[in-house]
Amino acid sequence: MSDLQLVWFRNDLRTLDNTALSAAAQRGPVIGVFLATREQWRRHQHGAAKIEFIHRGVRALSDALDALNIPLLYRDIGDFSQAPQALEEIVREHDVTTLHFNREYPLDERQRDAAVSEHLHQAGITVHDYTDHIAFEPGELLTGQGDYYKVFTPFAKAWHQRVTAEQLALRDTPACQSALTLTRNAIPALPDADRSDRVDAHTWVAGQDAAADKLERFLDARARRYATDRDFPSLAGTSELSAYLATGMISHRQCLQAVMANNGGHLADGDAGLKSWASELIWREFYQHVAVGFPYICQHQPFQSHTAKLKWRHSDPDFNAWCEGKTGFPLVDAAMRQLVATGWMHNRLRMLTAMFLSKHLLLDWRRGEAFFMAHLVDGDFASNNGGWQWAASTGTDAAPYFRIFNPITQSERFDPKAEFIAHWVPELADLPIKSRHQPSASERRATGYPQAIVDHKRARQRALDAFKELD
Numbered sequence: 227m228s229d230l231q232l233v234w235f236r237n238d239l240r241t242l243d244n245t246a247l248s249a250a251a252q253r254g255p256v257i258g259v260f261l262a263t264r265e266q267w268r269r270h271q272h273g274a275a276k277i278e279f280i281h282r283g284v285r286a287l288s289d290a291l292d293a294l295n296i297p298l299l300y301r302d303i304g305d306f307s308q309a310p311q312a313l314e315e316i317v318r319e320h321d322v323t324t325l326h327f328n329r330e331y332p333l334d335e336r337q338r339d340a341a342v343s344e345h346l347h348q349a350g351i352t353v354h355d356y357t358d359h360i361a362f363e364p365g366e367l368l369t370g371q372g373d374y375y376k377v378f379t380p381f382a383k384a385w386h387q388r389v390t391a392e393q394l395a396l397r398d399t400p401a402c403q404s405a406l407t408l409t410r411n412a413i414p415a416l417p418d419a420d421r422s423d424r425v426d427a428h429t430w431v432a433g434q435d436a437a438a439d440k441l442e443r444f445l446d447a448r449a450r451r452y453a454t455d456r457d458f459p460s461l462a463g464t465s466e467l468s469a470y471l472a473t474g475m476i477s478h479r480q481c482l483q484a485v486m487a488n489n490g491g492h493l494a495d496g497d498a499g500l501k502s503w504a505s506e507l508i509w510r511e512f513y514q515h516v517a518v519g520f521p522y523i524c525q526h527q528p529f530q531s532h533t534a535k536l537k538w539r540h541s542d543p544d545f546n547a548w549c550e551g552k553t554g555f556p557l558v559d560a561a562m563r564q565l566v567a568t569g570w571m572h573n574r575l576r577m578l579t580a581m582f583l584s585k586h587l588l589l590d591w592r593r594g595e596a597f598f599m600a601h602l603v604d605g606d607f608a609s610n611n612g613g614w615q616w617a618a619s620t621g622t623d624a625a626p627y628f629r630i631f632n633p634i635t636q637s638e639r640f641d642p643k644a645e646f647i648a649h650w651v652p653e654l655a656d657l658p659i660k661s662r663h664q665p666s667a668s669e670r671r672a673t674g675y676p677q678a679i680v681d682h683k684r685a686r687q688r689a690l691d692a693f694k695e696l697d
Contacts, residue, residue: 229254251400286433374519
């Protein structure tokens with residue numbers, strides 16, 4: 227068969243608004259492939275929650291492609307190093323003329339893609355790669371001095387000034403093609419090690435249809451209150467689209483187009499809730515640019531190099547208490563229990579728990595970064611790393627090192643009725659609201675809730691002293 231096109235799906239598990247798929251379908255009949263690299267995912271600290279969500283997403287993608295008569299091949303190859311050979315075998319077996327894929331930006335992924343492109347070029351196969359996950363290819367949006375942005379606000383300003391309608395336009399979905407003799411692969415069951423019994427498959431229904439449904443319900447019911455409600459974990463104030471964006475079951479363009487359709491064509495102006503949510507989507511792009519402009523962050527290094535000398539504590543008991551939601555600070559513990567139980571954590575609480583680990587406990591932020599990646603269904607390297615380094619004051623837009631959230635103040639402000647605490651720390655549910663935020667010693671003994679593992683004022687001073695030693 228002449229001019230057969232191969233689309234390599236990765237973090238773009240959709241047929242809608244998919245740049246590589248759309249471009250391939252314009253050139254000839256298409257087949258797809260997904261390479262499962264579970265060994266690599268584990269090295270990248272992805273846990274069962276995300277691996278299972280990806281797996282269900284691939285099944286949904288296969289069904290969506292099947293409706294277009296596009297068969298999806300499935301190969302389990304272990305790690306990235308095996309991708310060049312696996313793809314060459316597929317193109318040889320099926321007489322493919324061209325490979326298409328959408329670019330990814332963390333260092334290992336870029337090195338994998340470079341190796342694939344070089345290998346297939348030498349084998350005489352044409353390779354096309356595309357900007358799809360973000361509006362601007364890293365290097366296109368630079369400061370006046372020609373450098374990558376280190377701070378989000380000027381990046382966002384430049385993004386709004388330069389973004390074009392074409393960059394945000396939805397890509398055409400392929401028409402149903404003539405049936406091929408090749409049929410899709412059966413997708414095998416996940417090994418027991420990669421199955422998660424903690425992620426509700428009804429909450430995280432995989433696939434582009436589920437993502438589109440969540441987007442529609444968010445816009446109908448919550449988007450215009452997003453700017454005010456998003457900080458309150460007891461409210462359903464967020465879009466719940468992070469896992470779908472991380473795996474590409476929905477695109478940033480679909481989201482931004484939806485904002486403009488509901489906001490008079492605007493992204494930077496208009497409704498406060500819609501504008502605020504659009505800004506969060508641009509934050510995701512900013513961190514992808516950072517991963518390319520400062521690749522050492524992909525190698526476990528702090529963005530601000532001088533903070534590499536910070537003297538972190540080493541305390542497994544403190545780290546384990548944080549992981550298990552047993553620090554004695556109710557909102558911190560509620561957040562950590564939510565993460566472990568559901569594979570997701572409210573964004574305000576991600577900041578709080580990350581700052582608690584890195585500042586109150588003065589434990590290395592990289593331990594927390596890895597723990598989050600191992601549990602999050604929406605784990606995305608660039609966003610997770612960026613958020614952790616922000617909280618630890620080692621990263622871009624770094625919170626000044628003297629900004630240290632008071633967990634009790636945060637609790638009283640963002641969970642004023644202690645409803646979130648009551649749900650996730652049920653041993654405190656029968657206490658008065660004030661006591662749920664800060665139980666007395668006798669209330670802790672009576673309920674079995676632990677004493678606080680640190681004193682806020684002393685822990686704050688310890689962190690300040692550690693950072694001052696860097697000056």
